[in-house]
Amino acid sequence: MKKTEMGRFNISPDEDSSSYSSNSDFNYSYPTKQAALKSHYADVDPENQNFLLESNLGKKKYETDFHPGTTSFGMSVFNLSNAIVGSGILGLSYAMANTGIALFIILLTFVSIFSLYSVHLLLKTANEGGSLLYEQLGHKAYGLAGKLAASGSITMQNIGAMSSYLFIVKYELPLVIKALMNIEDTNGLWYLNGDYLVLLVSFVLILPLSLLRNLGYLGYTSGLSLLCMIFFLIVVIFKKFQIPCPVEAALIANETVNGTFTQAAMAVLASNGTTDDACRPRYFIFNSQTVYAVPILTFSFVCHPAVLPIYEELKSRSRRRMMNVSKISFFAMFLMYLLAALFGYLTFYGHVESELLHTYSEIVGTDILLLVVRLAVLVAVTLTVPVVIFPIRSSVTHLLCPTKEFSWLRHSIITVTILAFTNLLVIFVPTIRDIFGFIGASAAAMLIFILPSAFYIKLVKKEPMRSVQKIGALCFLLSGIVVMIGSMGLIVLDWVHDPSAAGGH
Template identity: 70%
Template structure:
């Protein structure tokens, strides 16, 4: 899963004397205030291959579940153009980050922000990473809300019981499993779940490809195949028998949901806070070598993303939901292979939530400027974060809205705006008239355009949908 939390493990800023005691046993702190020489020549111990694998873990996340929905609302050709563009922009952003780290002498995202713009820069970086992590937590809990009821219903045969209600289940899982794990001071062993998560997503991709050749087109009557699924999940089902036109893939699509495509893609590709800690750990480190790591990791994830989006879209076409795995339940709820996939994904995301919560809590502790460890403070922050995330998951109607909002705000900041702003400010040896600075400035402006444009269109869509569902009378 997306490990943006890695960027928060080393946060000894030049102006801060606070060190969260939790971090002592999670990942070792590196030397604070690295000089340019240290940044360039201090050697890590992670091999090239392991770095590629780790960065793949950092890129891969729940965003893969929304890509088929993005393709259904853009068409294959337009989606491919957007996917290539976001991947290339993300790689260019990595290039800016690596060059800025070498010049600025910092290997922590927030520390670069502080060196560039002082406390406002640090706050912008920290808030963006925190928002991204909250979005990741929400998306993982959405998967619990969507998929766990289906697993329980398939195993028990229950129909409409309270324990098949996704809202109740996400609260129970959060309270009895996630909360105890999140309250532990040492969460280091949970770091291994990133590898498990990547394997689960590879398994998911294989099943998506297999099911494309097993599920007929046109799709069967959803009411006959899975009459009770919509009641369990409080979904409004409008699909009857499929038509032949549903089986014809579209190459260019423009509708009210097309606006979510770019935010979903940026959410899927953001991994930039993890770049600098991985760069620090890379053996025989150099900017060129780390860029090669990024190129291979992004290429591998690009292929996985495209295949998952394409085969999911070709299977369901216009009927793809914002969370692909849930779409299968509407037609084939009792499928054993899909049941295994659900259990694997549920296990991975449940164990990943405490890991994602960890750096958010650490960041809050640092901004409170507290010293020493307090179980009361530790518990209050943890429970508040989990409670807030659960409220989001229960009351926000779709995972698409989480993908869209976080992708348009925090992900746009982390990919476009902050790396280019840090580069322009900290890389002194290039003049503002150089091609490098002009390119970074254009990238910065593009980031603002993406963020403001996407957020505006998404908010307008929310307002339109809200007015559309308000009844005329009581």
């Protein structure tokens, strides 16, 4: 057996071609991208794919040495961290501004623990179910309905990820162009219109990359994305100590030069004092925007379709070893998310917008450091979108015409349709907050809470329904349903009763 490009394998005639499968997600680095870009479905019929050989379904199925992993423990931690972190980090300060510091930390802790518990359920289910393909587990558990639920949730999550990336282009690219060209008056300039720019980037840069059959060379873009987010975090912490408070005085004075407060602005700040309520952190906040906190957090922690291929590639593979990978990754992302949210909130307090990076331009302008951050993030998300399109297109192709040979016409039509639909969402959905909220309350809740527990209850036969493990999984399933229905209901009510808030902060 020889490993080839895109994580596929050349299987000799005496090898079982149904023994290899993998899954994907939109945000993890190259060693896992090889498995990810294999997509949801390999060339063989997914119904015949099995993670384990039938003859090896023994006591320790997950340790069967049918396909030795090659990825080290440290690289697996990096890959899973990469799968977790994404554009959701840009909305966490907004969530804290509408929950308060204490309530946010409580919610962040619970969501991270629940996400880690669902990884435990997923790994155990993969062991008992004999598959490392998320959709295949769904099919084994509930037939076509389970498969469609898994595939649909992953597709929705990926479309949400694409939309959030393109929202970043829509928000940030005009600011970058304005800063580079030193333009003051933006009225009537089409190339500073975010809607036009996102269309231009999508169909001039992203579409040609997305049409390629082999995206293996883009495998490192998720690593770049993680590095960009770490750089973003460093800048957020640094800016907290550079931007004074209250920011209202600076906005009124309008006296900033390249993101630095002048003496006139500082005088206004001094006359207003820094003990105003606007500069006091609040620990518990309840308002109409608080309902977006849990969906934003669930959106930020979704990595579950990536867990199984990372597990498959792990060297000296065992469920305990993979859980250790997961614990380290989740703890690292917990700290990263907490720091990003906290320092962003303590910089702007109630003025935080739904996309933190955009808040800096609205309040303090753009300096060189922020410009570099924007450019890095823009490059990362632009190169990541084609990787996200790949599994969506593969899923659609498999569902519509699984037995037909490859066709460039069909390949192109599906790609253009996916990209066009996502662009329509970005243009007509008012803010990135709504993408975080809707996808977090629906697809993310399915992937974190509902599907892993539902698959576990159905496929893990050795534990009776009255066992502590099954009762825990059932409670987790019910809590997921409550979270999804409750969050969706509250978000829809917010849209209906307060349409003026659609623009966010």
